[in-house]
Amino acid sequence: MLPTSADCHQHIIEMDNLSFNYGGRDVIRDLNYQVRERDFVGVIGANGAGKTTLLRMIVGLLTPTAGEIRLFGQPVRRFKDWERIGYVPQKNALNPLFPATVREVVQSGLYNNKSLLRRVGRAEQRKCEDAMEVMRITSIANSRVGELSGGQQQRVFLARALINHPDLLILDEPTVGIDAETQKGFFELITHMHAHHHMTLLMVSHDLDMIHDYLGPEPVQKCGGVHFYSRHSHEAQDCAEDNLRHTLI
Numbered sequence: 396m397l398p399t400s401a402d403c404h405q406h407i408i409e410m411d412n413l414s415f416n417y418g419g420r421d422v423i424r425d426l427n428y429q430v431r432e433r434d435f436v437g438v439i440g441a442n443g444a445g446k447t448t449l450l451r452m453i454v455g456l457l458t459p460t461a462g463e464i465r466l467f468g469q470p471v472r473r474f475k476d477w478e479r480i481g482y483v484p485q486k487n488a489l490n491p492l493f494p495a496t497v498r499e500v501v502q503s504g505l506y507n508n509k510s511l512l513r514r515v516g517r518a519e520q521r522k523c524e525d526a527m528e529v530m531r532i533t534s535i536a537n538s539r540v541g542e543l544s545g546g547q548q549q550r551v552f553l554a555r556a557l558i559n560h561p562d563l564l565i566l567d568e569p570t571v572g573i574d575a576e577t578q579k580g581f582f583e584l585i586t587h588m589h590a591h592h593h594m595t596l597l598m599v600s601h602d603l604d605m606i607h608d609y610l611g612p613e614p615v616q617k618c619g620g621v622h623f624y625s626r627h628s629h630e631a632q633d634c635a636e637d638n639l640r641h642t643l644i
């Protein structure tokens with residue numbers, strides 16, 4: 396049977412009957428949702444609805460009370476390909492004495508956090524310079540990251556997440572504390588990466604205008620107070636091509 400437009404792309408994140416509670420109080424209850432390759436999923440909800448809790452389960456920092464999450468088909472607890480995923484948590488406030496420079500922190504994204512101060516080759520330096528340029532932090536490349544403002548630090552962590560061109564980018568309120576111009580540039584960048592480079596994105600945001608403009612007016616799924624908005628890049632065209640390939644092979 397030929398794939399339909401709904402199923403011709405790999406599931407990147409699968410959440411099956413997922414629940415989480417803190418001390419017996421349900422935060423996420425019985426969530427079933429799949430993020431497919433090339434989806435851009437926006438997660439909206441009031442403060443305390445459970446959005447950060449959900450992202451922390453997806454990246455393996457919290458264990459579900461019930462149900463399962465799979466990443467690229469693997470249960471999270473067995474998943475090893477973390478370099479395929481860029482994750483920027485909410486509020487990365489750093490100790491002012493944190494010794495690394497902006498450049499070193501951005502470069503560390505190449506090594507999945509294994510070594511902050513490892514030597515890098517020319518191609519890797521180029522990637523780092525590109526990521527810093529995109530996030531407009533080149534002029535502070537040699538500053539100690541602990542001494543920067545919250546918004547500047549956030550841009551450093553975004554550059555670090557982008558440096559590897561991850562297959563899946565997970566962002567928890569990525570533009571909080573960032574000035575309007577950089578915010579606009581950042582949204583242009585991620586929507587471009589979605590539409591033209593087919594990156595898969597999962598983003599928690601309170602920016603309803605951006606979510607509605609890019610992802611549409613209605614959520615595709617709701618779980619308690621957590622609402623999911625979604626848009627797929629080039630769905631019809633890609634799937635028509637895939638169907639054709641299936642027919643020809």
Ligand SMILES: Nc1ncnc2c1ncn2[C@@H]1O[C@H](COP(=O)(O)OP(=O)(O)OP(=O)(O)O)[C@@H](O)[C@H]1O
Pocket residue numbers: 417422440441442443444445446447448449
């Ligand atoms: N470690 C914890 N122990 C107990 N309760 C917690 C813990 N962390 C979060 N909570 C509670 O779980 C609920 C969900 O929190 P979560 O941070 O996931 O919400 P959120 O939707 O991301 O909120 P916000 O928009 O404010 O970031 C909140 O009521 C919060 O108080």
